[in-house]
Amino acid sequence: MRFGIVMFPGSNCEQDCLHVLRDVLNQDAEYVWHQSSDVSGFDCLVLPGGFSYGDYLRTGAIARFSPVMKAVEKFAIGGGLVIGICNGFQILLEAGLLPGAMMRNVGLKFICRFVDIRVETVNTPWTRSCAGGGVLEIPIAHNEGNYQVPAGTLEEMKRRGQIVFRYCSPEGSAHPDFNPNGSIENIAGICNQEGNVLGMMPHPERASELELGSTDGLVIWRSILAHCGARA
Amino acid sequence: MAELYEELGLTSEEYQEIKRILGREPNKVELGMYSVMWSEHCSYKSSKVMLSKLPTEGERVVVGPGENAGVVDIGGGFAAVFKMESHNHPSAVEPFQGAATGVGGIVRDIFTMGARPIALIDPLRFGSLENPKTRYLFEGVVSGIASYGNCLGIPTVGGELYFEEAYEENPLVNVLCVGVLPISRLTKGKAAVPGSVGVLIGSSTGRDGIGGVSVLASQEFDETSQEKRPSVQVGDPFTEKLEIEACLEMLEKGLLLGLQDLGGAGLTCATCETAERGGCGMDVFVSKVPLRESDMEPVEIMMSESQERMFAICRKEDLEPVLKICEKWGLDATPVARVTEGDNLRCFLDDEVTAEVPASSLASGPTYLRKEQKPEYRDRVNSFNPLELPVPSNLRDVFTKILASPNISSKKWVYEQYDHMVRLNTVVLPGSDAAVLRIKETEKGIALSCDCNGRYCYLDPYRGTQIALAESARNVASSGASPVAITNCLNFGNPEKPEIFWQFARAVEGLTDGLRELEIPVVSGNVSFYNESFGEAIYPTPIVGMLGIIDNIERRLEAGFKKDGELIVLLGQTLAELGGSEYLKIVHGKVAGVPPRLNWSAEKSLIRLLLSASSSGIISSAHDLSEGGLSVSLAEACILGKMGAEVELTGELKAHLELFSESQSRALVSIKPERLDELEKIALEERVPARVIGKTGGRKILLKGLFEVDIEEATYLYENSLEQMVAGGHR
Numbered sequence: 001m002r003f004g005i006v007m008f009p010g011s012n013c014e015q016d017c018l019h020v021l022r023d024v025l026n027q028d029a030e031y032v033w034h035q036s037s038d039v040s041g042f043d044c045l046v047l048p049g050g051f052s053y054g055d056y057l058r059t060g061a062i063a064r065f066s067p068v069m070k071a072v073e074k075f076a077i078g079g080g081l082v083i084g085i086c087n088g089f090q091i092l093l094e095a096g097l098l099p100g101a102m103m104r105n106v107g108l109k110f111i112c113r114f115v116d117i118r119v120e121t122v123n124t125p126w127t128r129s130c131a132g133g134g135v136l137e138i139p140i141a142h143n144e145g146n147y148q149v150p151a152g153t154l155e156e157m158k159r160r161g162q163i164v165f166r167y168c169s170p171e172g173s174a175h176p177d178f179n180p181n182g183s184i185e186n187i188a189g190i191c192n193q194e195g196n197v198l199g200m201m202p203h204p205e206r207a208s209e210l211e212l213g214s215t216d217g218l219v220i221w222r223s224i225l226a227h228c229g230a231r232a
Numbered sequence: 233m234a235e236l237y238e239e240l241g242l243t244s245e246e247y248q249e250i251k252r253i254l255g256r257e258p259n260k261v262e263l264g265m266y267s268v269m270w271s272e273h274c275s276y277k278s279s280k281v282m283l284s285k286l287p288t289e290g291e292r293v294v295v296g297p298g299e300n301a302g303v304v305d306i307g308g309g310f311a312a313v314f315k316m317e318s319h320n321h322p323s324a325v326e327p328f329q330g331a332a333t334g335v336g337g338i339v340r341d342i343f344t345m346g347a348r349p350i351a352l353i354d355p356l357r358f359g360s361l362e363n364p365k366t367r368y369l370f371e372g373v374v375s376g377i378a379s380y381g382n383c384l385g386i387p388t389v390g391g392e393l394y395f396e397e398a399y400e401e402n403p404l405v406n407v408l409c410v411g412v413l414p415i416s417r418l419t420k421g422k423a424a425v426p427g428s429v430g431v432l433i434g435s436s437t438g439r440d441g442i443g444g445v446s447v448l449a450s451q452e453f454d455e456t457s458q459e460k461r462p463s464v465q466v467g468d469p470f471t472e473k474l475e476i477e478a479c480l481e482m483l484e485k486g487l488l489l490g491l492q493d494l495g496g497a498g499l500t501c502a503t504c505e506t507a508e509r510g511g512c513g514m515d516v517f518v519s520k521v522p523l524r525e526s527d528m529e530p531v532e533i534m535m536s537e538s539q540e541r542m543f544a545i546c547r548k549e550d551l552e553p554v555l556k557i558c559e560k561w562g563l564d565a566t567p568v569a570r571v572t573e574g575d576n577l578r579c580f581l582d583d584e585v586t587a588e589v590p591a592s593s594l595a596s597g598p599t600y601l602r603k604e605q606k607p608e609y610r611d612r613v614n615s616f617n618p619l620e621l622p623v624p625s626n627l628r629d630v631f632t633k634i635l636a637s638p639n640i641s642s643k644k645w646v647y648e649q650y651d652h653m654v655r656l657n658t659v660v661l662p663g664s665d666a667a668v669l670r671i672k673e674t675e676k677g678i679a680l681s682c683d684c685n686g687r688y689c690y691l692d693p694y695r696g697t698q699i700a701l702a703e704s705a706r707n708v709a710s711s712g713a714s715p716v717a718i719t720n721c722l723n724f725g726n727p728e729k730p731e732i733f734w735q736f737a738r739a740v741e742g743l744t745d746g747l748r749e750l751e752i753p754v755v756s757g758n759v760s761f762y763n764e765s766f767g768e769a770i771y772p773t774p775i776v777g778m779l780g781i782i783d784n785i786e787r788r789l790e791a792g793f794k795k796d797g798e799l800i801v802l803l804g805q806t807l808a809e810l811g812g813s814e815y816l817k818i819v820h821g822k823v824a825g826v827p828p829r830l831n832w833s834a835e836k837s838l839i840r841l842l843l844s845a846s847s848s849g850i851i852s853s854a855h856d857l858s859e860g861g862l863s864v865s866l867a868e869a870c871i872l873g874k875m876g877a878e879v880e881l882t883g884e885l886k887a888h889l890e891l892f893s894e895s896q897s898r899a900l901v902s903i904k905p906e907r908l909d910e911l912e913k914i915a916l917e918e919r920v921p922a923r924v925i926g927k928t929g930g931r932k933i934l935l936k937g938l939f940e941v942d943i944e945e946a947t948y949l950y951e952n953s954l955e956q957m958v959a960g961g962h963r
Contacts, residue, residue: 009470010473010474012383013385015655016656020656051469053470054383054470054471109375109378109649110375110378110649110651111649112382112649112653141382141653203653206656209656212659
């Protein structure tokens with residue numbers, strides 16, 4: 001599979017994503033500069049974490065105007081696979097490729113730690129290999145992960161199976177006690193109606209090697225590979 | 233000029249010396265340049281006599297002190313670059329920006345050498361958390377570090393944190409950064425080719441931070457300190473992130489002859505230091521420097537400490553590609569200087585020469601041998617014997633109080649605000665003895681630990697500094713890494729006071745002797761003087777940052793117990809030592825006595841034992857003993873391992889001494905029963921006392937015949953105390 005990792009000024013997880021895709025999963029992966037307007041030839045685009053343009057304004061608010069975002073939009077509308085991780089998720093929201101908006105964490109502090117997330121649907125290209133749902137242990141690292149969406153839209157999203165991950169206890173209870181940032185209904189990740197665009201706050205690339213404490217993130221990458229009929 | 237040089241922080245003798253060097257009166261620009269370069273902060277004028285005694289050589293040393301950071305060969309064609317610096321006074325005046333720009337400054341020092349910065353560590357000191365001002369400073373500093381480091385995508389992987397009345401008005405904010413580079417990319421901050429061009433990259437130059445090094449960093453604090461807020465700069469981590477990428481790209485392509493960051497003393501420092509190191513002169517065209525305000529004078533342009541600026545030196549023919557790369561990253565870049573033959577640093581305003589001084593005279597500065605005198609408090613505090621105090625009847629109560637004290641309890645509230653995982657190298661997360669990072673290109677890893685017990689150093693600066701060094705080595709060895717080199721940040725009061733200089737001199741002697749014992753060098757460092765407010769100095773706080781190397785990352789160790797049913801072995805000898813201990817402070821409210829003894833041969837034996845037991849895979853976990861002694865080490869091993877332990881104290885000492893003595897050169901390890909023989913054999917060879925004190929498992933920390941604490945209760949106290957104390961202020 002050929003992955004394109006979109007690099008904005010201020011991205012800081014692009015090297016991590018490249019490392020996991022190339023060195024751990026043996027896939028083709030390369031950077032796509034934010035000024036590029038060509039994303040043809042990629043099977044999947046990754047919008048990595050970081051602080052695009054410093055995020056001095058609302059997170060992702062400037063990055064969405066990068067020339068590359070037009071191409072990303074076209075790619076997504078054409079059914080191409082797009083995953084936004086952390087800042088990448090925030091950019092996808094700003095770009096309108098996913099519904100809802102991001103607010104600051106309720107504690108008003110940056111939070112970096114391992115959390116548990118429950119897989120809410122296996123009917124997406126991103127989770128098809130998560131047999132029987134289950135709980136994944138994956139780190140978060142963000143200041144603005146408090147996902148919000150109007151009640152009506154949320155109901156529709158739920159009905160269409162767009163809620164992909166929820167913060168939960170190690171046993172899988174999505175109780176508010178296990179919500180690190182105040183996001184509505186413990187939401188940690190969502191997809192668009194078609195399922196080809198995913199946004200998630202946890203960093204699967206940080207949980208893809210045993211040395212780093214968890215390999216639960218691999219199931220997301222492997223789902224994409226399986227979806228595209230590629231081999232890890 | 234008389235009033236001006238004093239206002240700028242120069243003495244009349246220094247002013248006379250400047251006149252002698254120039255053979256005339258300096259003009260305003262020249263005087264400004266001397267005042268910043270000859271400040272204590274830039275010139276090390278009070279410390280360099282003592283610092284020259286430190287061992288700086290070793291087979292792994294690629295670059296020692298004197299450059300922007302020290303460089304150590306870690307094998308496989310790679311080197312680690314590291315250095316620690318202080319940003320104490322800016323943080324006292326403006327905690328968020330002070331701490332943030334402290335991170336920015338040390339990170340620039342690292343990528344200036346051609347290294348990719350891969351980790352930050354932050355040793356911090358504050359006053360008592362009871363004081364609302366402390367909570368304001370503490371929260372501000374932590375979020376400042378977080379905001380800058382997180383944005384750069386450099387993980388903050390560790391630190392140390394103490395609350396003590398002595399730091400009430402003068403907190404310490406030290407920052408260590410480590411980077412890794414292929415040795416072939418090593419770059420130095422020098423201008424050695426006449427005719428080459430100096431390019432100023434990054435932010436434009438404003439009036440912020442003028443005199444930061446002289447007025448702010450090199451004077452004591454008093455009631456006027458808050459007026460110094462305009463001397464603190466505002467950080468822009470986004471621009472610095474772009475600078476890292478642009479500079480590394482230029483270096484990778486071999487486009488630069490030299491690279492220097494603009495920190496304290498701004499353009500003056502960057503130009504005169506690069507010229508001096510390269511044995512050249514330099515012409516600086518101040519009218520070309522991009523400005524934030526149009527009416528800035530040459531002296532302001534030369535002294536400004538505006539952040540996020542780099543000074544790159546390249547051949548004329550490489551200027552074009554250099555500017556191109558900067559453009560790609562959206563950075564302003566302007567040629568502002570030309571390297572010349574000779575030694576003169578000249579500043580031009582259009583065609584007019586506004587300053588002309590020998591570069592080396594700026595860069596070298598004066599040297600002072602300060603007077604020293606043993607402080608009168610020493611004999612009084614040392615003669616106190618803590619063993620004569622009554623022993624509390626309820627040791628369980630003491631145990632839980634110590635576990636919940638802000639100096640002992642978990643620092644989770646702090647490190648969860650830092651991105652400590654980005655870059656995917658953090659294989660031992662914060663909370664263990666040392667942070668361990670893998671070097672992806674190799675099988676190796678590096679371990680880092682910063683240590684200093686200010687109480688010990690107050691009671692005995694020589695021994696206290698030796699203990700700081702020993703503890704950092706022990707921490708690194710407990711993670712399975714061989715200690716190879718240190719950096720340091722020596723935080724003291726006003727060196728012009730003989731009692732303070734006495735503390736400083738004893739500390740450096742202690743460090744020198746200790747490094748010779750361990751046979752490792754210091755490769756970089758920083759001195760921060762004038763840490764006083766209203767005439768009261770902080771505890772002497774010489775923080776040691778130790779770098780260790782693990783040849784095989786699979787052999788790393790963590791502090792937490794790993795498995796139920798393993799044996800717990802106490803290595804080293806426990807003596808009746810409570811001087812300067814956490815026990816003494818918590819139970820009796822005293823900082824007195826003499827610090828624990830340090831026997832280097834016992835320390836080195838323990839380190840060899842830990843390294844041999846970890847590399848051969850005999851032991852499952854290792855945790856050093858320090859503040860709080862065995863009680864804290866045992867509790868932490870249980871809490872981090874999420875399991876209980878049953879322990880019987882069979883030593884000859886009374887229970888409270890066995891539990892809370894802070895004797896040095898000790899560690900707690902866990903081991904599978906069937907491997908005990910192997911450990912005992914090495915211990916015998918190394919003559920390290922090794923005593924099985926219990927076994928892991930269960931849901932209680934059980935001390936037979938004394939008391940027991942549920943693991944849930946211990947974990948709750950340990951992990952939530954700090955947050956509760958900080959939140960206390962918000963009620």
